[in-house]
Amino acid sequence: MGRKERSTLVRLWLRQILETVTLVLLMLLLIRVTLQNFHIDGHSMEPTLHDQEYILVNKAAYLLQGPARGDIIVFQYPRDPQENYIKRIIATPGDRISIIKNTVSVDGTVLHESYVNKDDPYNPYPAIKQRVVGPDQYFVMGDNRGNSSDSRAWGMVPRRNIIGKAVVVYWPFDVDNLGLLPNESGVFAHVR
Structure with missing residues (x-):
């Protein structure tokens, strides 16, 4: 695997991580806005x-x-x-x-x-x-x-x-x- 291919793979990997983190944060925000616990x-x-x-x-x-x-x-x-x-x-x-x-x-x-x-x-x-x-x-x-x-x-x-x-x-x-x-x-x- 060449240097260019590794660089492309790293970018794809980082993009997937960023998308996953963004999705998790949006889900947590949505849950926080719509649900609340009560004792x-x-x-x-x-x-x-x-x-x-x-x-x-x-x-x-x-x-x-x-x-x-x-x-x-x-x-x-x-x-x-x-x-x-x-x-x-x-x-x-x-x-x-x-x-x-x-x-x-x-x-x-x-x-x-x-x-x-x-x-x-x-x-x-x-x-x-x-x-x-x-x-x-x-x-x-x-x-x-x-x-x-x-x-x-x-x-x-x-x-x-x-x-x-x-x-x-x-x-x-x-x-x-x-x-x-x-x-x-x-x-x-x-x-x-």
């Missing part, structure tokens, strides 16, 4: 999510469509944007929500919430009657209703505070948690 700290989302679990949040989930009822979201706490919370969306902009004891209704439709912690049905907050969710706002609640600081206590979550949609639990895998979070949109199927 569950507390019991407010029991039995769906458990204390000390780690989840992935899809930050690009709402680029083409808005957040929907039933979605579990991670957001900046409205009273302290340095803190991130995780809750389930119960009502979206324009909805009327009522909560009397343990009964939740959206636009007059009573919700039959299969994801709520049946072991702690206590509602420590006063009744809410026909509260209208404002534009670009969301009413959120924890699945563990007796142990959740949520919209019942501090109000709506502005759209700009939403970081993304929780999609998968990646640590630890457990008997009642196989990774993907269940789709609970059926609970809201009869709401207008």
Whole structure:
């Protein structure tokens, strides 16, 4: 093999390395922009999510469509944007929500919430009657209703505070948690 051929081979080899490194960096950037991990700290989302679990949040989930009822979201706490919370969306902009004891209704439709912690049905907050969710706002609640600081206590979550949609639990895998979070949109199927 001559000197010219070796030089060509080295250039091809360097080009392949550069292309591979560039592709890996682009993939890492794309992952960083669209996904974020989140650590569950507390019991407010029991039995769906458990204390000390780690989840992935899809930050690009709402680029083409808005957040929907039933979605579990991670957001900046409205009273302290340095803190991130995780809750389930119960009502979206324009909805009327009522909560009397343990009964939740959206636009007059009573919700039959299969994801709520049946072991702690206590509602420590006063009744809410026909509260209208404002534009670009969301009413959120924890699945563990007796142990959740949520919209019942501090109000709506502005759209700009939403970081993304929780999609998968990646640590630890457990008997009642196989990774993907269940789709609970059926609970809201009869709401207008």
